[in-house]
Amino acid sequence: MRRNVEVKARLRAPAAARGAAERLQERGAGEVLVQADTFFRVPRGRLKLRRRRDGGGELIFYERPDAAGPKLSCFSITPTDDPDGLEAVLGQALGILGVVRKERLLYLVGQTRVHLDSVEGLGDFLELEVVLTEEQTVEDGERVARQLMKELGIEEQDLISGAYLDLLLAKGQSGS
Incomplete structure (x- = not known):
């Protein structure tokens, strides 16, 4: 499985974070991605089908602790040309937990x-995803993530645990 160190945080100042990300990025402008993630019931980890605007998708399985702050995420991704069929x-085999719809601006900053x-x-x-090389430790990724948090103005009180789906379900919404 591939690995990264992740951070998820509420944005109190989206425009300031965007400006900082634009200054830090190494190439291109922030790419706009429109995504809908359907989460399935599984015995461990999380399994989601991500649909892209172009009609394609990818099946993503991941395991990570539901904790605030930088955390290790181990994941596998398989592309699909038939997200509807999948x-x-x-859905029939596992059941659907809910759907998360988002518009994402993507910036590439070093390995993050x-x-x-x-x-x-x-x-x-x-959300930060520090993509780890085989020789890097989780601690290496945590250091990179914490440095970027400072540069992007993310405070400890902004950090969240879990997935966006957890937040939707806590509000009584499934996104379906």
Whole structure:
């Protein structure tokens, strides 16, 4: 499985975070991604089918602790050209927990994917994914994440645990 160190936080100042991400990025402008993630019931970890605007998708399985702050995430991704068919089969077999819809601005800063997310029903968030090389430790990724948090103006009280789906479900919404 591939690994990264992740951080998820509420954005109190989306425009300031965007300006900082634009200054830090190494190439191109922030790419806009429109995504809908359907989460399935599984015995461990999380399994989601991500649909993209172009009609394609990817099935993503990941395991990470539901804790605030930098945390290790281990994941596998498989692309699909038939997200509708895959959702139908997985929905029948496993059941659907809910759907998260978001518009994401993607910035690449070194080995980190910086996401500025506008999540339907929740608001604005920042997500960092520090992609680890085989030789890097989790602690290496945590250091990178903490440094970027400072540069992007993210405070400890902004950090959240879990997934966007957890926040939607806590509000009584499934996004379906």
